[in-house]
Amino acid sequence: MDLTLSPHELKFQAEVRAFIRDNLPADIKRKVEGGMRLVKDDMVRWQKLLGARGWMAPHWPEKYGGTGWSPVERYLFEEELALGGCPRVAPFGINMVGPVIIEFGSEAHKRRFLPRILSNDDWWCQGYSEPEAGSDLAALKTRAEADSDDYLVNGVKTWTTFAHYADWIFCLVRTDPKAKKQEGISFLLIDMRADGIAIRPIRTFDGGDEINEVSFTDVRVPKDNLIGREGQGWTIAKFLLGYERTGIAGVARSKKQMQRLRTIASREMCGGRPLIEDPRFRDKVAAVEIELMALEYTNLRIVSAENAGQAPGPESSLLKFRGTEIQQAITELLLEAVGYYALPYAPDALADGWNESPIGPEYAAPLAPHYFNWRKASIYAGTNEIQKNIIAKMILEM
Amino acid sequence: MDFTLNDEQRLLQESAERYLAKEYPFAVRRRLLATDLGFSRETWKAFSGLGWLGIGIPEEFGGIGGWGVETAVLMEAFGAALVGEPYLATCVLGAGVIRLAGSPAQKKALLPKVATGDLLLAFAFAEPGSRYELGRVATRARKNGSVFVLEGHKAVVIDAAAADILIVAARTAGGVADRDGITLFLVEADAKGLTRRDYPTVDGHRASEVTLKGVAVDANAVVGVVDAGLPVIERVIDDGIAAVAAEAAGIMAALNRQTLEYLKTRRQFGRPLAEFQVLQHRMVDMFAACELSKSMAYMAAVHAGDDDANSRAKAVSAAKVQIGKAGRFVGQQAVQLHGGMGMTDELPVGHYFKRLTMIDTLFGDVDFHLRRFSGG
Numbered sequence: 001m002d003l004t005l006s007p008h009e010l011k012f013q014a015e016v017r018a019f020i021r022d023n024l025p026a027d028i029k030r031k032v033e034g035g036m037r038l039v040k041d042d043m044v045r046w047q048k049l050l051g052a053r054g055w056m057a058p059h060w061p062e063k064y065g066g067t068g069w070s071p072v073e074r075y076l077f078e079e080e081l082a083l084g085g086c087p088r089v090a091p092f093g094i095n096m097v098g099p100v101i102i103e104f105g106s107e108a109h110k111r112r113f114l115p116r117i118l119s120n121d122d123w124w125c126q127g128y129s130e131p132e133a134g135s136d137l138a139a140l141k142t143r144a145e146a147d148s149d150d151y152l153v154n155g156v157k158t159w160t161t162f163a164h165y166a167d168w169i170f171c172l173v174r175t176d177p178k179a180k181k182q183e184g185i186s187f188l189l190i191d192m193r194a195d196g197i198a199i200r201p202i203r204t205f206d207g208g209d210e211i212n213e214v215s216f217t218d219v220r221v222p223k224d225n226l227i228g229r230e231g232q233g234w235t236i237a238k239f240l241l242g243y244e245r246t247g248i249a250g251v252a253r254s255k256k257q258m259q260r261l262r263t264i265a266s267r268e269m270c271g272g273r274p275l276i277e278d279p280r281f282r283d284k285v286a287a288v289e290i291e292l293m294a295l296e297y298t299n300l301r302i303v304s305a306e307n308a309g310q311a312p313g314p315e316s317s318l319l320k321f322r323g324t325e326i327q328q329a330i331t332e333l334l335l336e337a338v339g340y341y342a343l344p345y346a347p348d349a350l351a352d353g354w355n356e357s358p359i360g361p362e363y364a365a366p367l368a369p370h371y372f373n374w375r376k377a378s379i380y381a382g383t384n385e386i387q388k389n390i391i392a393k394m395i396l397e398m
Numbered sequence: 399m400d401f402t403l404n405d406e407q408r409l410l411q412e413s414a415e416r417y418l419a420k421e422y423p424f425a426v427r428r429r430l431l432a433t434d435l436g437f438s439r440e441t442w443k444a445f446s447g448l449g450w451l452g453i454g455i456p457e458e459f460g461g462i463g464g465w466g467v468e469t470a471v472l473m474e475a476f477g478a479a480l481v482g483e484p485y486l487a488t489c490v491l492g493a494g495v496i497r498l499a500g501s502p503a504q505k506k507a508l509l510p511k512v513a514t515g516d517l518l519l520a521f522a523f524a525e526p527g528s529r530y531e532l533g534r535v536a537t538r539a540r541k542n543g544s545v546f547v548l549e550g551h552k553a554v555v556i557d558a559a560a561a562d563i564l565i566v567a568a569r570t571a572g573g574v575a576d577r578d579g580i581t582l583f584l585v586e587a588d589a590k591g592l593t594r595r596d597y598p599t600v601d602g603h604r605a606s607e608v609t610l611k612g613v614a615v616d617a618n619a620v621v622g623v624v625d626a627g628l629p630v631i632e633r634v635i636d637d638g639i640a641a642v643a644a645e646a647a648g649i650m651a652a653l654n655r656q657t658l659e660y661l662k663t664r665r666q667f668g669r670p671l672a673e674f675q676v677l678q679h680r681m682v683d684m685f686a687a688c689e690l691s692k693s694m695a696y697m698a699a700v701h702a703g704d705d706d707a708n709s710r711a712k713a714v715s716a717a718k719v720q721i722g723k724a725g726r727f728v729g730q731q732a733v734q735l736h737g738g739m740g741m742t743d744e745l746p747v748g749h750y751f752k753r754l755t756m757i758d759t760l761f762g763d764v765d766f767h768l769r770r771f772s773g774g
Contacts, residue, residue: 001467294693298689
């Protein structure tokens, strides 16, 4: 057991750090660190820089553009990105459909889609949830009926993050309505420019506009766009659950947020002294910090086991539910920290081109929206309750 | 960066688990609990034969070296088996003081005997008025010519009844809460003027109130530097915390195993309890609490040896907060999920729960360490 970084790892860390220092555009860094809203251009600009360095898809096999890094190096890389103020890399292409195509796609699929994911020329979104199929995902109804060389797709997908940015959507669709629930599902790639697709934005109560409803009316999709076999969709969805999710805890991003919390709480005053010196507030901060440490070392334990050759497993569900609980706790403390200045609602202050002076301290405007927005974290990617079902079933065998 | 056990550590883990599963089943603990001593000297000798008592003791003094992670591995196994032998008092705390601060002569005289199982130690650091503050020491050691004369009352000295030598923290200078002025002394258990009131503890161990009235020791009894004992005490107690954190992780894992087994076999409403989602999620929360605690216990084990007092304190206190909270949760829920059976003395559940509860108290509880973690 050695919790220090080896000379090789330190060198690696320094290399990543230097790359970020020299390449991350200042306006993007400012937005990320200030909790402001990123638009597609911000994310693509940054991801293209990563891509140019060859660091877009560290976890992919090297022959498809992966870096060949060890799990520990990948962990350090993620950590540096977060601590350095880089935007989150949009997961849909790199972490979701990419690995699926690599594992289940044909050579033609790989040649067609993987390079454009790596180069950030295609933006992907995920078509899983439906109005009547949330946690019970296998109840999905979107139909894909064979029609000569095509499928005709009809149905509605919802909570689709960044559908309005997307060139492509990967969908779970029902190809066999007679088969058992899970067995009639297939994994289909659909061009977002196809006729019959309509996107309706869904405004969230924090003022956000990330998510959408996507409806399909007689959308014609070539059968070539099927990944794997008909009926294999559920297997593919489960494959993704076990795939490289050690970053899911978001430990480094939470550390970065803890730093921000400490900075803000040292500037905010309470009883004539910095808020961070108030024993009640300070103890709450310390308690969350310790919970984050416990998660961090659990994450490291899992990454170390992977480094030693152990396959990743359902313990990533623990990382997901604890990680999001802690992220939410931090957003709550940030909200509390600014007191009255949580109240002013200035959505424009979070976007580009706002020139007015801030209402209250400059850091206050995003905190309440962020707190509200982040309630999503325990709901998306399988609710935390679903994660507990997974652990109960897969690890505890209950 | 490698947060896994090495081959020797894995071997130690396997042999400890195997030995204890065979030689230290719950029935043995129950039998030992009923004895005066509360543990078995034979078993202690067996531990020595396995090399366990030599962990942390340099090879030149008859030990096998290693520390921190090795101790954690052993303590985790001791937790799962509810071992009552005085390992914490003798090997972690007592031998720890000697190892860290003892003179070459003291090391040579004492450490080999610890390793062979022929010397038991106890560490008398707490007092009735000190609560968890290590620097609050009212017991006095007055210098009188070439001897020191000790006067005072040391509280809840773990495993003092069996100890051959007590290591006593006493004030040689300064006011009751001054950081400077504390000195550590070796005091023979049968020293004139030393009296003990022995009692069992709620978690099945043994402890004593130790009264010192005109106990005279010579200058050779001083461990370390006169007036500069507190940093040694702090370091050793941090080692103790790392050790009980690992013990707690072992207990939680065992409690979870047994509770899960119970849920799978116990049937109500025509089906196993394990099929009820409310219990599944509770069990998952217990599983998570245990895994998070184990991570923190090993993190503390790695950091307990840090020379930098601040980073050590942060790491160790964070672990103590984690295991305190998690231990209470897992212990309470294990009893709850066992229903009425969980309340009985015949099942190990209650025994584990009691030990976990007392581990929170040992060396400072959640509140104390939360304060220490956040720096005041």
